[in-house]
Amino acid sequence: MSEFPRVSIATIGQYDGQVVRLSGWLYNLRRSGKIAFPILRDGTGFLQCVAVKAELAQDTFEAIRGLTQESSLTVIGKVRAESRAPGGFELDVQSVEIHQLVAEADPYPITPKDHGIDFLMDRRHLWLRSKRQFAIARIRHEVIRAVRDFFDNNGFTLVDTPVFTPAACEGTSTLFEVDYFEDEKVYLTQSGQLYNEANAMALGKVYCFGPTFRAEKSKTRRHLTEFWMVEPEMAYATLEDVKVLAEGLVLSIVDRVLDRRQEELKILERDVSRLESIKAPFNRMSYDAAVKILQSKGSEITWGTDFGNTDETLLTEEMDRPVLVDKYPTDIKAFYFQPDTDRPELALGVDVIAPEGYGEIIGGGQRIHDLNLLLKRLEEHQLPREAFDWYLDLRKFGTVPHGGFGMGIERTVSWMCGLNHLREAIAYPRMLYRTRP
């Protein structure tokens, strides 16, 4: 068997006309008395094989006929261009080696038919094998690669921030307490931002990328308890610099997914034209203007409150690209936002709201660099100064205007894939009532 080249489905077209060896799992099987069509998947794609009874040893054909879903096998066969096949190629089976035949008495539970979300989530470890989840996983990978490439190519240094943190980065959100360290309460991180600010003063432009934990009793399609976030931070940066960076990042992700993941987008039946229309410049407006637009569209929002999910959808309903909303009331933003020079009641924060109802994918802005103002804010927010001693040092030793943002990976992946729930954008989602598998 070993003399034939070992190939993967993704690149099988390079072997047209050759006999090759392909290892994978049985995705589905259609058969009649004298011909069978096993569909194999190998983690790089899906391929239909053809087994004709008249051209095979009798036991080989019977073995193929008896294959059960998700049985593992290696097939030797000849690659043939086939215009009717989705990938353009088929494999004419010559022989087969079955590694494990899934028992008929205990068949693979996820059939090609419909299943409910509860059933599928309980079997997430198997659900990942299906075509749709395969496509999402590959797009997520591409999004993350695009993010890393974007920052790496623009002079940013990756500096990872800790997951165990001694205090809240932002006073509002609830934290997961970890009872382990002696004499000290420690929490799981909800943002690497404060550390990013220190790192930016050391390395200029930095980013961190890792998991984030929020102990909010959120129970919606747009929330996870554990999610991944990328957070850049730049020294000598203003709100405008942050906006330019955010726009550039989103554009590079969209371009990359469109460039390299067309096949996956097709599997997901994503309306690609909605992604192709994502071009610079993005829409830009102030919080003031956004509130007026929302009110004119019938929202009951009043100045001084934050947007709800329905407001975000309403605001972007006629837009073909994201919108950057900036200058929010200071009261609804975290303590560290730099106030606007002309109107101190406004914070120099910016959110990027994706179209098609995907909502806020980026939140950030310019940070306070003045020591006295920061001290005042800590007091106003009733935060313990001692916990922020090191953070205050950044304003004592060569402080400069700086800023950055956080982008939610799952929300971005959801948007790229056109998902209607965040839980499919991560392999093992952690939610209020879901911690297994």
Add this chain to the structure above:
RNA sequence: UCCUCGGUAGCUCAAUGGCAGAGCAUUCGGCUGUUAACCGAAGGGUUGUAGGUUCGAAUCCUACCCGGGGAGCCA
């Protein structure tokens, strides 16, 4: 935490107070180009749990368990 919807065969669902059903999956048989293949047959049920109303409950009532969607909060 609150609001709301749901739980019936392995899966997806139907049955609205009167014999618990269909499609798919599984098993057996048929079929040489299928694309969630198709055709015929068979097996498969403590209707989430506990209690109540009723001649009679999947169906009505109460409590609990489990899950979906949404609100608030956020990325």
